[in-house]
Amino acid sequence: MLNDVTFGQYYPAKSFVHNMDPRMKLLLVIAYIVAIFIANNFFGLLLVTFVLLFFILLARVPFGRVLRSIKMILFLIVFTAVLNLLFYTGGENDIVLAKWWIITISWQSIINTVFLAMRLLLLVLGTALLTLTTTPVALTDGIESLLKPLKYIKVPVHELALVMSIALRFIPTLMEETNRIVAAQKARGANFETGGIFRRAKAMIPVLIPLLVSAFRRAEDLGDAMDARCYSGAKGRTKYKKLTFTWRDLLGFLFFAALITGIVFLNIYLLGRFDIIWQVQEWFGA
Amino acid sequence: MQPSAAPAAEDAAPACEEAVRFENVKYTYDDEEGSFAVNGVSLCIRAGEFVAVLGRNGSGKSTLAKLINALLRPTEGKVTVFGMDTSDTKKAFAIRKCAGMVFQNPDNQTVASVVEDDVAFGPENIGVPREEIGRRIAAALNAVGMSEFRYATPSRLSGGQKQRIAIAGVLAILPKIMILDESAAMLDPKGRREVMEIVKKLNREQGMTVLLITHFMEEALQAQRAVVMHRGEVVMDGTPEQIFARADELETYNLTLPRAAYICKRLQQAGMPVENAFNAEELARKICASLQKG
Numbered sequence: 001m002l003n004d005v006t007f008g009q010y011y012p013a014k015s016f017v018h019n020m021d022p023r024m025k026l027l028l029v030i031a032y033i034v035a036i037f038i039a040n041n042f043f044g045l046l047l048v049t050f051v052l053l054f055f056i057l058l059a060r061v062p063f064g065r066v067l068r069s070i071k072m073i074l075f076l077i078v079f080t081a082v083l084n085l086l087f088y089t090g091g092e093n094d095i096v097l098a099k100w101w102i103i104t105i106s107w108q109s110i111i112n113t114v115f116l117a118m119r120l121l122l123l124v125l126g127t128a129l130l131t132l133t134t135t136p137v138a139l140t141d142g143i144e145s146l147l148k149p150l151k152y153i154k155v156p157v158h159e160l161a162l163v164m165s166i167a168l169r170f171i172p173t174l175m176e177e178t179n180r181i182v183a184a185q186k187a188r189g190a191n192f193e194t195g196g197i198f199r200r201a202k203a204m205i206p207v208l209i210p211l212l213v214s215a216f217r218r219a220e221d222l223g224d225a226m227d228a229r230c231y232s233g234a235k236g237r238t239k240y241k242k243l244t245f246t247w248r249d250l251l252g253f254l255f256f257a258a259l260i261t262g263i264v265f266l267n268i269y270l271l272g273r274f275d276i277i278w279q280v281q282e283w284f285g286a
Numbered sequence: 287m288q289p290s291a292a293p294a295a296e297d298a299a300p301a302c303e304e305a306v307r308f309e310n311v312k313y314t315y316d317d318e319e320g321s322f323a324v325n326g327v328s329l330c331i332r333a334g335e336f337v338a339v340l341g342r343n344g345s346g347k348s349t350l351a352k353l354i355n356a357l358l359r360p361t362e363g364k365v366t367v368f369g370m371d372t373s374d375t376k377k378a379f380a381i382r383k384c385a386g387m388v389f390q391n392p393d394n395q396t397v398a399s400v401v402e403d404d405v406a407f408g409p410e411n412i413g414v415p416r417e418e419i420g421r422r423i424a425a426a427l428n429a430v431g432m433s434e435f436r437y438a439t440p441s442r443l444s445g446g447q448k449q450r451i452a453i454a455g456v457l458a459i460l461p462k463i464m465i466l467d468e469s470a471a472m473l474d475p476k477g478r479r480e481v482m483e484i485v486k487k488l489n490r491e492q493g494m495t496v497l498l499i500t501h502f503m504e505e506a507l508q509a510q511r512a513v514v515m516h517r518g519e520v521v522m523d524g525t526p527e528q529i530f531a532r533a534d535e536l537e538t539y540n541l542t543l544p545r546a547a548y549i550c551k552r553l554q555q556a557g558m559p560v561e562n563a564f565n566a567e568e569l570a571r572k573i574c575a576s577l578q579k580g
Contacts, residue, residue: 136399137399137403165397165398165399166397168399169396169397169398169399169441172439172441173393173441217394218391218393221389221391221394222395224352224357224389225394225395225397226397226407227357227382228355228357228382228386228387228389228456229382229386229397229407229408229411229455229456229459230379230382230383230408231411232379232411236412236413237410237413238409238413238415238416238419239410239416240409240410240416240419240420240423241403241406
C-alpha cells in the first residue's frame with residue numbers, strides 16, 4: 001500500500017540547473033519568491049513566468065513533471081480563489097457586478113483572484129523546480145552552509161543539518177519496515193482497505209506503534225554507532241564534500257538580479273494591478 | 287583498588303603485547319544492586335590476534351565489546367586499550383579511533399544516503415583533511431571490495447554489501463582493533479561469507495586485531511583463539527580446536543558444536559576411529575584416512 005510513495009521528487013538529469021550550487025539555487029528561489037511578491041501588476045508576473053519557463057527548459061525537466069507538483073495544492077489554490085472572488089472588497093472604486101448578502105463580485109475581485117492564483121501557481125512551480133533539480137542531500141548541505149552564520153548566535157546549525165540528513169536517510173528504511181509490519185498485520189487478519197476514514201485510521205494504530213518502538217531502537221543503535229565512529233559534534237570536524245560556486249551560479253545570480261530590477265521598473269513605470277480596468281474603460285469610452 | 291575475589295576461570299598471560307586488557311571487570315546495567323552483565327572478566331588480547339567471543343544470548347559478550355571502545359565504562363575493574371584506560375573520559379576519542387566497531391544491524395549504523403558520504407563520516411569526525419578523506423574512502427572501499435558502489439545508495443544494497451560498507455566506514459578511521467558485534471548474524475549465508483572473508487583478510491594482510499563476537503560456532507573456526515562467555519564470565523579460552531574438543535563442557539553453556547565437529551563426535555561415539563575434525567573438508571579427509579586404515 002505504500003509502494004507508490006516515492007521519496008522526494010528529484011528528477012535525475014544533467015543540466016545547467018542540476019549542476020548549479022545548491023546554495024545558489026536556494027538563494028535564487030528566495031529571490032524568485034521575492035520577485036513574485038513585489039510584482040504588483042500582470043506584466044511583472046508575466047516576466048516571472050517567462051523566467052520560470054526559461055529555467056524549466058534549461059533544467060531539461062519535462063513540463064508534465066513540473067506541473068504535477070500543482071496537484072498537491074490545487075485545492076488550496078481553488079479555495080483561496082473562490083474566497084477571493086466572493087469576499088474581496090477593494091473600496092468605493094469597486095465596479096460591482098453582482099451582490100448578494102455578504103457576497104460581492106466586482107471587476108476588482110475577479111482581477112485579484114486571477115492575480116493571486118497566478119502568484120500561488122508560480123510560487124509552487126518555482127519551488128518544485130528546485131526540488132526536481134536538487135537532491136535532498138545537496139539541499140541539506142546547502143541549507144547548512146547558508147545558515148552557518150547563525151552559529152555565532154549559538155544555533156546548532158551542524159546538528160540540525162545532521163538531524164535532517166539522517167531523517168532523509170531513514171525514510172526508505174522506515175518505509176520498508178512499515179510495509180513489513182502491514183504485511184504482518186494483514187497476515188493476522190487486519191483490514192486496511194475497507195471501512196470509512198476513521199475505521200481505516202484506527203486500523204493503522206497496530207502499524208504505527210511497532211514502527212515507533214522500532215524507530216526508537218534504531219535511534220539508540222545509531223547513537224552507539226555514531227559514538228563508535230568518533231562523533232562528537234561539530235567541533236574539530238572536517239567536511240569531505242565542499243560546495244563551490246561556478247560560472248553557472250554567477251550567471252544565475254546576474255539573471256535574477258536583472259529579473260528583480262525588471263520587476264521594480266515595471267512596478268514603477270507601468271500601471272498597478274487594477275488600473276487595467278480604467279484603461280479598458282478609456283479605450284471603449286465607457 | 288583491586289578486589290581480591292578471584293575471577294572464575296581465567297589464566298591470562300601476564301606479559302603480552304597487549305591490545306586490550308580486562309582486569310577483573312564487572313559491569314551492570316542496573317544501578318541498583320543487580321546482576322552483572324559482565325562479572326569479573328580478566329582477559330588479554332594481543333595485537334594482531336583474531337579472537338572469537340562465543341556465548342548464548344545474554345552471556346555478556348556484547349557488553350564486553352562495548353566496554354572496549356568506551357561505549358560502556360566498567361562498574362568495577364579496569365579496561366585498557368593499548369594502555370589507555372577506558373574510564374578516562376578524555377581518552378574516549380583516542381580509544382574509539384583505535385578500536386573500531388561494526389554492529390549487528392547494517393541499517394542502523396549507516397549515517398548518510400550515499401556510500402562515500404557514509405564512509406567519510408568517521409574521518410570527518412576525527413578531523414582528517416579533505417584530500418586525505420578521499421584517499422581513505424578509496425582505500426577502505428577497495429579493502430572491502432565495494433569500490434564500484436562508491437556513489438550508490440546504501441538502502442538499495444544487499445545486507446552483506448551494507449555490512450561491508452559499515453566495515454569500510456570503520457576502516458577509514460584506520461583503527462588497530464576491529465570489533466564485530468554479531469555483524470554477520472542478520473545476513474544470509476552469502477553475506478555472512480563475504481563479511482568473514484574480509485575480516486580474515488584484514489587480519490592476515492594488515493595485521494588487524496579482530497574481536498569477533500558471535501553465536502555461530504562456524505565463524506569461530508576462522509579465529510585463532512576462542513573465548514566462551516557464560517553468565518558474564520569467561521569460562522573457556524583457547525584455540526577453537528581446543529574449545530570444540532570439549533564438547534560436553536560446551537553443552538553445559540548451551541552451545542553446540544559446529545556441524546562438522548558434531549558429526550565427527552557422533553561418529554566417534556558410534557565407534558568409528560575418526561580423529562577430531564572441525565570443518566567439512568577436514569572431516570572428509572579424516573574419514574577417508576580412517577576408512578583406509580580400517
